Amino acid sequence: MAPSTALMTDRYELTMLDASLRDGSAHRRCVFELFGRRLSGGRRFGVAAGQGRLLGLLRDFRFGEEELAFLRDERVVSDETVRYLENYRFSGSIAGYREGELYFPGSPLLTVEATFADAVILETLALSVLNHDSAIATAAARMSIAAGDRPLAEMGSRRAHEHGAVAAARAAYIAGFTATSNLEAGRRWGVPTMGTAAHSWTLLHDSEEDAFRSQVASLGEDTTLLVDTYDIAEGVRRAVEIGGPRLGGVRIDSGDLPLVAAEVREQLDRLGNHDTRITVTSDLDEYAIAALAASPVDSYGVGTSLVTGSGYPTAGLVYKLVAREDASGTWIPVAKKAQDKSSTGGRKSAFRRLEVDRATEEIVCPADAAAPTDARTLVRTLVDGGDIDAAAEGAAGVRAAREHHLRVRNELPVRALALSKSDPALPTVSA
Amino acid sequence: MAPSTALMTDRYELTMLDASLRDGSAHRRCVFELFGRRLSGGRRFGVAAGQGRLLGLLRDFRFGEEELAFLRDERVVSDETVRYLENYRFSGSIAGYREGELYFPGSPLLTVEATFADAVILETLALSVLNHDSAIATAAARMSIAAGDRPLAEMGSRRAHEHGAVAAARAAYIAGFTATSNLEAGRRWGVPTMGTAAHSWTLLHDSEEDAFRSQVASLGEDTTLLVDTYDIAEGVRRAVEIGGPRLGGVRIDSGDLPLVAAEVREQLDRLGNHDTRITVTSDLDEYAIAALAASPVDSYGVGTSLVTGSGYPTAGLVYKLVAREDASGTWIPVAKKAQDKSSTGGRKSAFRRLEVDRATEEIVCPADAAAPTDARTLVRTLVDGGDIDAAAEGAAGVRAAREHHLRVRNELPVRALALSKSDPALPTVSA
Incomplete structure (x- = not known):
């Protein structure tokens, strides 16, 4: 059995779970949204990556004897919560951007609809995976654009955490690299290897x-x-x-x-x-x-700058509660107001507007608004009531993500391909 | 059984092994040295970290059926080499700086003495671990110095790869942080957790x-x-x-x-x-x-900047062949001459010169030179003919590394504690 991923999380997710089981709010249905407020480093677009990895890690998100013993012995949570976690399996739903898709400020990359209990303890893991992999994929896409038709190999394993290196090789391939030096990325994800x-x-x-x-x-x-x-x-x-x-x-x-x-x-x-x-x-x-x-x-090999996101090693994505039920079961949009860190309440849909195959706008609108015309829908189901979309996982998921990425990158306006710092290539609009 | 770490490596390590088994050079005894040519980012000292993790990963460095099948099916190496790898266990020796020790340009952080076959296939893994963990520990030490006596918690898991986050929490604790939000770092390494x-x-x-x-x-x-x-x-x-x-x-x-x-x-x-x-x-x-x-x-929580090494997410350490036997069994010092990337041949020892408990010089000298007086020896055995020093592993190794780090940090001259970019606080001298 694969090692559990359930403790790769912040302690407060578990203590909030504990407190919410006591006061009953654990069972309120919630919508959490994973998004970026801005693009790091004046990049003109972001590349969403990690979704396929996250789905695999979600399968291994269970509390076995070792994990429970730690939570019990360190008194992280109460005995009642330890018992609750014994049989924990994520039973909510996750919708999101396809892996390899482009994103812009405010794009709802993942939307998690579940009880508070189910959704809160995924926060850290979901952010770890998407922040890392999207940072690498975004840098990789820029390198891939710069390389044009010349082969481009990823060789940075030695300059990254040994597991991060495998994920980096995978993300780089999705965003247009040709191959990697990392053998484990070859074995686990089907990325072509070279040396x-x-x-x-x-x-x-x-x-x-x-x-x-x-x-x-x-x-x-x-x-x-x-x-x-x-x-x-x-x-x-x-x-x-x-x-x-x-x-x-x-x-x-x-x-x-x-x-x-x-x-x-x-x-x-x-x-x-x-x-x-x-x-x-x-x-x-x-x-x-x-x-x-x-x-x-004739060909390039890139190491350090790829695995470190070329100056921006994390994508700065956040995971925020945007709606929840109240005591009567009515949905309430919620948002924090903290300075420079505010969020927008309510569940959202997203579309990319196209004019003659050329992307012009990122549309992020309330989920119940009418779908715009001349626009491609960006959000699809990844997990449905606990059932994980197997097609997005494994080597087949990686191949599909790479093909999707190269296709949608072709829709970008020419100015999006420049390397200098600038505003996002597409404006995010609400309708 | 823990997952194998043997494919977390660059393909060329295996193809070089393959070619060396064919021409017989695989059995030449070699000395490889892991060191940094300079300190990243004008830092005044580096903090070596990851040694205890590397020893654990070395225990799991074996080729099981899945790894061998990949190498065979992808024709990475010949069938003879696949058979050689079936029973592979590292049987060489590794000496190195203690985890938590300070380092300077040219400090021989690890010295691997083994056959070429044994030593070459550890290159990528050893560099991945030490480059990542030392980058984090170096940034963490600077933050810990800035925080003085105030508690300092690591909270950056969500901005790093999910496994990198665990290693980052561990490295930060070694370099003076008080606690982490990461539960897996608590369970696996005994780092105090908070939230x-x-x-x-x-x-x-x-x-x-x-x-x-x-x-x-x-x-x-x-x-x-x-x-x-x-x-x-x-x-x-x-x-x-x-x-x-x-x-x-x-x-x-x-x-x-x-x-x-x-x-x-x-x-x-x-x-x-x-x-x-x-x-x-x-x-x-x-x-x-x-x-x-x-x-x-009263206390600080640090996230993104810690897990990304505060601008320098990798330590830039390299792993170079510095000596080998020739066909007659005579040791030959070797060094490459590539522009800006030259190395110094020969096996080395290292000492820190102290004057009244204050560090004054990093001495890196040929291994057969007489030990200097008024100097602390920096290199000790970590693996002896395949036997791993268990005291450096696990939670006990982390505690010892933290104590050692705080002790040797106290030996630094005051100018080493400033945050601005400068030269290394100690000169590296050869005697």
Whole structure:
């Protein structure tokens, strides 16, 4: 059985559950909404990601003996609440944006309708997953736009928490990356994996020549040789000598990349290796990738900046109560008024207005308003009375999310594709 | 059985293993070193963290049927290598800095001595853990210094990957935080947990008064009431009315904190609640905490900036081959020469020079050099021929790391405690 995810949560979710079971408010039906007040970092759009992961984690959200013992021994909650949690399974409903969908300020990415008890204890987990994965996917989409048709690999596992790295590889693939170096992302989510060789490979051997010969013997002539351990020009000369005219590629991981790439291309061509590809991997981000657009680079590998969200490692999404029943069962819209952190009450629907296949507005309106015309509905059911939509999970969910993302990204106006800081590319309107 | 950690790695580690098994270099003994070339963000010191987690993950680093099937089916490695991995257990040795220790450019945080086969496939996992946890611990230490004697709670789970959040809570505690909101960090690592209540608690009820009454009834008069859902002055008045003279605390999560804290303190005192504490939690980082030093604040809660390393979410540590045996069994120091990314060959020792209990230098010297006088040795055995030091693992390891960190932080010169960007507080010298 998979480890429980139920304690990956803030203590106050459980103490609020405890207090609400005492005063009876635990059973009030509620609507919580997960959304962002703004886009981090002057980004022009956000990419929603993590929904498929969240559904899997929801299946494992149960309180086993170890979890209950901790809550009991540490007196986090009362014995009555421990008993309540013994048989806890989420029985509410969740509607939300598809994974890979774009979002804008106020877009209701998830809408959780459930009792307070059911909905409150999902808060931390839902936010952890969507804040992390959406931050990575948003950065990844910008890099993918900058890379154009050139392959783009994710290689940042070593610069991220070991589980975060797997999720980052998955989110990057959804947002347009071609492959990842992370094997677990391959195994668990079906993301294509790739790799070259490290400097340690060259240093392990008595000479660069020995290292290259061994790599070509093991991985074939289509492999990519890392040529900058000692001297790049010498490394390229040796790579071609050993790999022959059909050598797959060379990788450059240091130096002034536009300059070095041009020199290496020129050298490869001079040696007759017109089809040997150049991969660059040194501290790239979306701006560095864009700056290499005119350089003879065939593919990119991105590490640190991808797994850290290129300056914005969390998406800043929040989870707020927007409606609840009162004692008589009447729905009441609610909203907090705290300075700079206010929310808008009431359950919402969302649509993207399209004019000739081009997105023009994000419509966020009361759930009972009439659906607008010329607009695509953005909210669909993910969990229905506790039943989880299996199609959104696993490797099939990832593939579907990637296809959806690439499709809807194509609907964006051209100004949305620029990398500089600006306002959201689509205005969020209420009708 | 805990899930395997063996595929949380880059594909090229496995393909290099595969090629080295073919050419025989897999069995060469190697020394790999994990270190940072510089301190991120002009920090004056780094805090090494994650060693205790890494040791636990090393126990689970084995290739089970699922992992082997993936490697076989995807043709990541040859059938011979799959058979080699069936019985793989790390049998090398690891020496390193204690968890919670300070570090500086070039400090050899981990030294892995093993065959190339054993050492190369640990690279990604070791870097993932230490890069993440050290980045968080370094940021946490700065916040802890800024907070002085005031309690400092970690509340950032919702802004980080769900597993990263647990590790972040653990790292923050090691570096001086008092508690965390993350329950799994409490269960797994013994970190003290704490919590107040969310805005949804107030909004769930028919009135703020109902919410406060229920919370006090459930959690007792020592609880902390969140007073900014509607109007802070009104919230404070109501909190005192309901919580009485011994109300534990009020929390403020919005507004101009120095101003609001002063007003709330004045109001509480006027109402006779001199012992009711004020907790502030709105977008704090080390600079905001320092700016509140003269304000009547009793405790801090830090979220986003902690889990994202306050601008530097990864520590930038690297793992490099520094020595290996040649075909005749002679040790050869090795180093790459790539521009801006060079390394220094040879196995190293490290010491901290102290003058009257005050640290003055970080000494990083060849392992066979004589130990300097007036210096504390920094490297100790963590894994000895495959045997893992159990004392460094689990909750006991976390407690020991925290005590060690607070002790060695006290040795730093005063200039090391400033928050502004500067050079490392101690020079790294070679003797």
